[in-house]
Amino acid sequence: MSVLLRRLRVIPVLPVYVAVYFLFLYLPILLLPIFSFNNAATTTFPLAGFTTKWYASLAGNSVMLNAAWNSLIVGISVSLLSTVLGICAARAITRYRFRGQRTAAGLIMAPLFLPEIIVAVSLLMIVLAMGVELSLVTVILGQTVFCVPYAMSVLVSGFEGFDRSLEEASYDLGETAIGTFRRVTLPVVAPAIVSSLLVTFTISLDEFILAFFLSGTEPTLPVYIWGQLRFAAKLPGVLALGTIMLVASILMLTLAEILRRRAERRTQLAHALP
Amino acid sequence: MTDRAMIQIENVSKFYGIYKALDDVSLSIAEGEFFSLLGPSGCGKTTLLRSIAGFENPTAGEIYIDGVPSLALPPNRRPTNMVFQSYAIFPHLDVAENVAYGLKRLRLSPEEERKRVGDALDMVRLSGLGQRKAHELSGGQRQRVALARALVMRPKVLLLDEPLSALDKKLREEMQVELRTLQKAVGITFILVTHDQYEALALSDRIAVMFGGRIAQIASPKEIYQRPRTRKVADFLGGMNFLKARVLGEQGNAVSIDAARFGAVNLEKPQGFAASNGHVTVGIRPERLRLLWDEDRAPHELAGRIENRAYFGEVTHLTVGVDGLEHPLSMVETNNFGADDLPIGAEIRLAYDPDAFVLLAEDPPVTRV
Numbered sequence: 001m002s003v004l005l006r007r008l009r010v011i012p013v014l015p016v017y018v019a020v021y022f023l024f025l026y027l028p029i030l031l032l033p034i035f036s037f038n039n040a041a042t043t044t045f046p047l048a049g050f051t052t053k054w055y056a057s058l059a060g061n062s063v064m065l066n067a068a069w070n071s072l073i074v075g076i077s078v079s080l081l082s083t084v085l086g087i088c089a090a091r092a093i094t095r096y097r098f099r100g101q102r103t104a105a106g107l108i109m110a111p112l113f114l115p116e117i118i119v120a121v122s123l124l125m126i127v128l129a130m131g132v133e134l135s136l137v138t139v140i141l142g143q144t145v146f147c148v149p150y151a152m153s154v155l156v157s158g159f160e161g162f163d164r165s166l167e168e169a170s171y172d173l174g175e176t177a178i179g180t181f182r183r184v185t186l187p188v189v190a191p192a193i194v195s196s197l198l199v200t201f202t203i204s205l206d207e208f209i210l211a212f213f214l215s216g217t218e219p220t221l222p223v224y225i226w227g228q229l230r231f232a233a234k235l236p237g238v239l240a241l242g243t244i245m246l247v248a249s250i251l252m253l254t255l256a257e258i259l260r261r262r263a264e265r266r267t268q269l270a271h272a273l274p
Numbered sequence: 275m276t277d278r279a280m281i282q283i284e285n286v287s288k289f290y291g292i293y294k295a296l297d298d299v300s301l302s303i304a305e306g307e308f309f310s311l312l313g314p315s316g317c318g319k320t321t322l323l324r325s326i327a328g329f330e331n332p333t334a335g336e337i338y339i340d341g342v343p344s345l346a347l348p349p350n351r352r353p354t355n356m357v358f359q360s361y362a363i364f365p366h367l368d369v370a371e372n373v374a375y376g377l378k379r380l381r382l383s384p385e386e387e388r389k390r391v392g393d394a395l396d397m398v399r400l401s402g403l404g405q406r407k408a409h410e411l412s413g414g415q416r417q418r419v420a421l422a423r424a425l426v427m428r429p430k431v432l433l434l435d436e437p438l439s440a441l442d443k444k445l446r447e448e449m450q451v452e453l454r455t456l457q458k459a460v461g462i463t464f465i466l467v468t469h470d471q472y473e474a475l476a477l478s479d480r481i482a483v484m485f486g487g488r489i490a491q492i493a494s495p496k497e498i499y500q501r502p503r504t505r506k507v508a509d510f511l512g513g514m515n516f517l518k519a520r521v522l523g524e525q526g527n528a529v530s531i532d533a534a535r536f537g538a539v540n541l542e543k544p545q546g547f548a549a550s551n552g553h554v555t556v557g558i559r560p561e562r563l564r565l566l567w568d569e570d571r572a573p574h575e576l577a578g579r580i581e582n583r584a585y586f587g588e589v590t591h592l593t594v595g596v597d598g599l600e601h602p603l604s605m606v607e608t609n610n611f612g613a614d615d616l617p618i619g620a621e622i623r624l625a626y627d628p629d630a631f632v633l634l635a636e637d638p639p640v641t642r643v
Binding site: 163165169171172173174175179184187188265 | 327328329348349350351354355356358359360362364365366375376379380409423424427
């Protein structure tokens with residue numbers, strides 16, 4: 001027994017576990033860009049040589065471009081809408097104390113934990129019952145419900161430390177209410193707002209279930225990709241598209257996190273004591 | 275400091291529902307005066323300061339700033355500037371931009387603005403730190419930025435809301451000296467809110483002690499410490515030995531009392547004095563009692579025994595039991611004669627000066643809910 005234990009101690013168990021864990025997590029994603037540059041229509045090793053033709057083919061694919069355009073419209077609308085709603089909610093949560101505050105905050109965050117497909121089905125039922133035609137508008141409304149919690153949590157961490165005396169100091173120094181909002185409130189919380197826009201845009205960009213249920217004849221990119229998977233020949237093109245989306249998402253989320261941290265530092269600094 | 279009133283507060287009350295944060299407060303602060311509002315938390319001192327600044331709207335009364343009735347004016351139209359407890363340094367601006375914040379609205383020429391910012395930074399000894407970001411500043415530096423940002427506006431009154439409470443002891447003491455020097459240099463009326471009696475004593479020309487939304491006493495630091503009007507004021511400003519005494523007789527402004535073992539003492543009547551059933555409360559500060567060593571003699575002596583001893587570095591606090599006194603006496607001795615080595619139980623003699631006793635009026639009943 002003791003011999004076994006000693007042997008186990010020689011093998012670096014935890015580092016090995018961590019390595020395996022990360023391989024499992026990220027290897028499949030790494031395969032995506034690798035095969036997107038592979039000069040073959042099948043995703044098998046050994047690789048057949050380097051090419052960028054799959055990327056070139058995307059440029060001429062009008063159906064794909066149309067889906068990308070749809071995604072862009074939906075993404076921008078959803079990020080604006082959910083961030084505006086998130087600002088209202090975050091400001092209420094961080095600034096005021098009122099009855100049912102915790103319940104309200106909980107209910108706003110709840111969609112994060114609800115099964116998305118259930119929400120999608122119920123939204124679809126309501127939309128159809130109301131006789132509203134499925135379109136990008138219905139996708140935007142559906143995704144906004146899902147993005148507000150993300151927007152709110154990013155914004156709350158940015159607003160949390162916003163010291164009310166900053167606004168008072170501004171009035172005290174002769175500034176008007178509008179001037180105070182422009183010169184103090186907005187600049188201090190701006191990084192959090194931009195961060196919220198980026199996060200919600202990214203979430204909207206790769207959201208599939210709601211888009212699939214509610215988009216009607218106007219597919220977004222994820223819906224388009226799902227449709228293409230039935231055709232083996234289209235796979236490399238999908239891989240190329242996926243790679244672009246992956247890189248864009250990583251860039252936006254990194255930027256969002258940097259901004260969120262900056263916002264947090266700013267607001268906390270304002271009332272941090274030495 | 276002139277005799278002209280810079281701030282006149284007339285019958286100001288502030289109710290939150292039935293809670294009285296300020297209860298009929300009236301006072302007058304002179305131009306160039308360093309005035310402190312002192313009291314425990316919740317006594318209304320901050321509410322009063324914020325009413326002068328314009329952040330609170332009193333329910334009744336009027337506040338005149340330099341003769342102008344000001345309650346109808348918003349904070350940005352009052353000739354007052356404030357140093358906030360949290361300093362409220364704008365985190366997205368550097369030091370110079372913070373200081374220039376209020377000047378931007380005055381539309382000065384760039385040279386004039388730069389000069390005023392530079393002068394303000396010189397004044398608080400932050401020259402050369404204009405480009406620093408707020409997060410690169412220490413607590414003391416942030417405090418100076420807040421001061422410079424307010425003073426650069428050349429206000430008629432500078433309001434300071436517990437400005438030193440966030441600093442550690444040593445820095446706080448340094449800043450107290452600086453604040454006093456600065457006030458003398460600029461000659462502006464300063465109104466300081468603090469719960470630290472030493473700070474108020476060290477800085478102010480006059481102090482208003484507040485309890486329960488009311489002013490208990492307004493006086494110079496020396497008078498308020500040596501001649502507190504009520505037991506609560508006496509207690510808040512420092513240690514005090516309280517004794518019940520019997521009134522022997524009254525004559526004009528003087529009262530003769532029998533202060534138990536201290537014998538007969540003649541005292542000046544405070545404002546609002548009234549004996550209840552021929553009894554009054556008198557007080558004597560611990561440092562006004564003095565240990566007598568060996569052959570020392572004093573005109574007024576009392577024998578007692580050490581019941582407790584606490585060592586504070588430069589001083590020792592002694593608790594001395596005296597037969598015939600209801601409570602033991604507290605006294606403070608400097609440590610250069612060996613008070614810190616006195617054993618508990620030691621028999622000692624102490625000297626007192628009958629003139630050091632103060633007659634204390636009853637505190638007004640607390641009416642808040």
